[in-house]
Amino acid sequence: MAALAGVSVSAVSKVVNDRPGISPPTRQRVLDAAEKLRWSPSATAVALRGARTRAIGMVAGRSADVLAADPHFSVLISGIEAELAPADYGLLLHIVGEEPDAEERAYRRLAEERRVDGVILTESRIGDTRFELLRQLGLPAVLVGTPWQPDPIVSVRAGGDDLDQGAGLRAAVDHLVELGHRRIAYVSGPEDRVHTVARRRLFEAALDARGLRPTRIVISEFTADAAVRALRRLLAEPERRPTAVLFANDTMAVAGMSAARRLGFEVPRDLSVIGYDDLPVGSLVYPRLTTVSQDLVQLGRAAATAMFRLLGEAAGTAGEPGADGSGADGPGADGPPAVRPPTLVVRESTGPAAG
Amino acid sequence: MAALAGVSVSAVSKVVNDRPGISPPTRQRVLDAAEKLRWSPSATAVALRGARTRAIGMVAGRSADVLAADPHFSVLISGIEAELAPADYGLLLHIVGEEPDAEERAYRRLAEERRVDGVILTESRIGDTRFELLRQLGLPAVLVGTPWQPDPIVSVRAGGDDLDQGAGLRAAVDHLVELGHRRIAYVSGPEDRVHTVARRRLFEAALDARGLRPTRIVISEFTADAAVRALRRLLAEPERRPTAVLFANDTMAVAGMSAARRLGFEVPRDLSVIGYDDLPVGSLVYPRLTTVSQDLVQLGRAAATAMFRLLGEAAGTAGEPGADGSGADGPGADGPPAVRPPTLVVRESTGPAAG
Numbered sequence: 095m096a097a098l099a100g101v102s103v104s105a106v107s108k109v110v111n112d113r114p115g116i117s118p119p120t121r122q123r124v125l126d127a128a129e130k131l132r133w134s135p136s137a138t139a140v141a142l143r144g145a146r147t148r149a150i151g152m153v154a155g156r157s158a159d160v161l162a163a164d165p166h167f168s169v170l171i172s173g174i175e176a177e178l179a180p181a182d183y184g185l186l187l188h189i190v191g192e193e194p195d196a197e198e199r200a201y202r203r204l205a206e207e208r209r210v211d212g213v214i215l216t217e218s219r220i221g222d223t224r225f226e227l228l229r230q231l232g233l234p235a236v237l238v239g240t241p242w243q244p245d246p247i248v249s250v251r252a253g254g255d256d257l258d259q260g261a262g263l264r265a266a267v268d269h270l271v272e273l274g275h276r277r278i279a280y281v282s283g284p285e286d287r288v289h290t291v292a293r294r295r296l297f298e299a300a301l302d303a304r305g306l307r308p309t310r311i312v313i314s315e316f317t318a319d320a321a322v323r324a325l326r327r328l329l330a331e332p333e334r335r336p337t338a339v340l341f342a343n344d345t346m347a348v349a350g351m352s353a354a355r356r357l358g359f360e361v362p363r364d365l366s367v368i369g370y371d372d373l374p375v376g377s378l379v380y381p382r383l384t385t386v387s388q389d390l391v392q393l394g395r396a397a398a399t400a401m402f403r404l405l406g407e408a409a410g411t412a413g414e415p416g417a418d419g420s421g422a423d424g425p426g427a428d429g430p431p432a433v434r435p436p437t438l439v440v441r442e443s444t445g446p447a448a449g
Numbered sequence: 450m451a452a453l454a455g456v457s458v459s460a461v462s463k464v465v466n467d468r469p470g471i472s473p474p475t476r477q478r479v480l481d482a483a484e485k486l487r488w489s490p491s492a493t494a495v496a497l498r499g500a501r502t503r504a505i506g507m508v509a510g511r512s513a514d515v516l517a518a519d520p521h522f523s524v525l526i527s528g529i530e531a532e533l534a535p536a537d538y539g540l541l542l543h544i545v546g547e548e549p550d551a552e553e554r555a556y557r558r559l560a561e562e563r564r565v566d567g568v569i570l571t572e573s574r575i576g577d578t579r580f581e582l583l584r585q586l587g588l589p590a591v592l593v594g595t596p597w598q599p600d601p602i603v604s605v606r607a608g609g610d611d612l613d614q615g616a617g618l619r620a621a622v623d624h625l626v627e628l629g630h631r632r633i634a635y636v637s638g639p640e641d642r643v644h645t646v647a648r649r650r651l652f653e654a655a656l657d658a659r660g661l662r663p664t665r666i667v668i669s670e671f672t673a674d675a676a677v678r679a680l681r682r683l684l685a686e687p688e689r690r691p692t693a694v695l696f697a698n699d700t701m702a703v704a705g706m707s708a709a710r711r712l713g714f715e716v717p718r719d720l721s722v723i724g725y726d727d728l729p730v731g732s733l734v735y736p737r738l739t740t741v742s743q744d745l746v747q748l749g750r751a752a753a754t755a756m757f758r759l760l761g762e763a764a765g766t767a768g769e770p771g772a773d774g775s776g777a778d779g780p781g782a783d784g785p786p787a788v789r790p791p792t793l794v795v796r797e798s799t800g801p802a803a804g
Contacts, residue, residue: 158531176513352735380707
C-alpha cells in the first residue's frame with residue numbers, strides 16, 4: 095500500500111494510527127491507496143502495530159454452560175476484566191466444548207489469525223499439553239494455578255509456596271478439631287485437575303498433623319448432583335458416618351448441605367459442612383457456609399497483570415516502545431500483585447461435633 | 450501491497466486466504482511484499498474480508514463483578530457461546546464500569562477499530578440511547594429484551610406478545626391464590642430497567658385478574674443485601690405482613706428466604722417465596738426455590754442466531770457471498786429459534802397460606 099501511495103511505510107503507519115507529522119496531501123494519498131486496496135484503516139493499523147488486538151483470549155474446553163454451572167469461572171473473569179477494562183482490553187471467550195482436540199484447535203486459530211495478544215489458562219490438568227502448544231504457537235500465556243510439572247509458563251496462584259497453599263485447609267481442619275470433630279470426610283473433585291489432587295493431599299496432611307486420618311474420601315465431580323450422591327454415601331452407614339464434611343468447592347458444599355437437611359440432618363447440629371472458594375452463594379444460603387476463601391477476583395487481576403507485563407516485555411524486545419498493550423499502558427508494569435494465601439471464613443455451617 | 454508485488458488485489462486475496470489458482474512464484478511475490486510491508490497475512494486477510502473479526506461484542510456498563518454478582522449474565526452468555534462456538538466465533542466481553550459514558554466510549558472503539566462484527570445488548574433501559582448510537586456507528590446489534598420504545602433494533606425475548614410475557618407471573622399468582630394466599634407482596638428491582646417495570650406491572654395485572662391488590666410493593670436493588678432489607682421491612686409489621694413474597698430475581702429470592710428463616714419464619718410454612726429466572730442456585734438450596742423460569746440459555750442462543758442472520762444479510766448486501774460470518778456458516782441462516790414464554794416451576798418454597 096505504501097508503494098501504491100508512493101510514501102514510506104512509516105508515513106502509512108502515522109496516518110492509520112492518526113499520529114502527527116503528516117501533510118494533508120500525503121495523508122490523502124495514503125487513504126486513497128487504502129481505499130483502492132479495500133484496506134480498513136483499523137485492520138491496517140492492526141497489521142502495522144504487529145497485530146495488537148487489545149484482546150486477551152480465554153478458551154474453556156468445557157460445555158457452553160460452564161459459566162452458568164461453575165461460578166468459579168465467573169468470579170475469576172470478573173477479576174480479569176477489572177484489569178483489562180481500564181487498559182481498554184477485552185476478554186475474548188471461546189467455550190469450545192469437551193471434544194479432545196477442540197481446545198487445541200481453538201488456540202491454533204487464535205494464534206494463526208492473530209485474534210488475541212495472549213491467552214489466560216485455567217484448570218491446570220495432569221499431563222497438560224497446552225503450555226508446550228502455546229510456546230510452539232508463540233502465543234503469550236499466563237496460567238491461573240500450578241503447572242502439573244515444572245514449566246516455564248508464567249503462573250499465578252493464591253499464596254506462594256505449598257505451605258501457603260495449605261493454609262486454608264489447615265485452618266479448616268484445626269477449626270473442626272477444636273470443635274471436637276474426629277470423624278472428618280472429604281468430597282474431592284475429578285483428580286485429573288492439578289488443584290484437586292493438591293487440595294486432597296493438603297487436607298490429608300492437615301489431618302495427619304493433628305494425628306487423624308480421613309474417615310472417608312469420596313472422589314466426585316464438580317457438580318451439585320455428584321455432591322448429593324457423595325453425601326448420601328457418607329451418611330448411609332451410621333458406624334462410618336462423619337460428623338464433618340469438607341467439599342472441594344462451594345457449589346458442592348451448598349448442594350451437600352441441602353441434601354443432608356433433606357435427609358433429616360440439621361447443619362451444623364448433626365453435621366458440619368465446609369466449602370472451598372468463598373463464592374457469593376455461600377453467604378446467600380441459610381445456614382451461611384463456612385468455607386476456605388481464596389481471592390479469585392485478585393487471582394484474575396494478577397493473571398491479567400502478568401499478561402500485560404508479558405506483552406509489555408514482548409513489545410519492548412520487538413523494539414516497539416509505547417506499542418499498544420505495552421506494560422506502560424496496562425496496570426502490569428509493576429508486575430502481578432501478590433495474591434493472599436487461602437484463609438478460613440467461619441460462618442454458620444460448622445459447630446460442635448454431635449456427641 | 451498488490452502494487453508492490455506487481456499482482457492483482459484478487460491474487461493477494463487468494464494468497465492470504467490460501468485459496469487455489471495462484472502460481473508458486475506469484476504466491477512468493479505476494480508473501481515477499483507482505484514481509485516488506487510487515488503485514489501479517491492474518492491481518493491482511495481480515496482487511497480483505499472486510500475486517501470480519503469472528504468476534505461478537507458484549508459491553509456491560511456495570512462493575513467488573515457483574516458476572517460474579519449476577520448469574521443471570523453468566524447463563525445468558527452460556528447460551529450465546531453455545532451458538533458462537535460451533536461457528537468458530539468468540540464473545541468479546543468489555544465490562545467497562547458504571548461511569549455514564551463508559552459504555553458509549555466502548556461501543557465507539559469497537560466500531561472504529563473494527564474489533565467485532567456486531568454487538569449483543571442486554572439490560573434494555575428506559576431512555577436507552579445505545580440503539581441510536583449503534584446505528585450511527587453502523588455496528589450490527591441485537592437486543593436481549595424489549596426496547597423501551599418502538600425501535601427497529603432486532604430484539605429477542607422470552608415469548609412473543611405481552612400476554613406471553615406475563616404467563617409466568619400469572620401462573621405464580623394463580624399458584625399462590627390456589628394455596629389460599631391473599632396477602633402477596635412483590636420485591637422489585639431498580640425501575641430504570643424496562644423489564645423491571647414490565648414485570649411489576651404484569652404482577653399487578655395478574656393479582657387484579659384474581660380481584661386482589663398487592664399487599665405491598667418494595668422497589669429494591671438486584672442485590673442480596675437489598676433483598677434482605679426489603680424482606681425485613683415486609684415482615685416488620687404483623688398487621689401488614691404478607692403470607693407470600695415474589696422477588697424480581699432468584700438471587701434476591703434465595704437471600705430473602707434465608708433472611709426470613711433467620712428471623713424465625715419457616716419457608717414455606719410461615720412464608721411462601723417465589724423467584725424469577727430459574728438460575729441453578731434455586732435447586733441448590735433447601736427448601737428448593739419455586740420460581741418463574743425463563744429459558745435464558747435459549748435467549749442467548751436466539752440472540753447469537755439473530756446476530757448471525759444480520760451478519761449474513763450484511764455480507765450478502767456487501768456482495769460477499771460466503772464471506773466468513775455469513776448466515777451460511779453460522780446456525781443463523783434459519784433465523785432465531787423461538788424462545789418459550791416464562792413458565793412457573795413449583796418446588797419447595799411455596800405452600801398453603803398460614804391460617
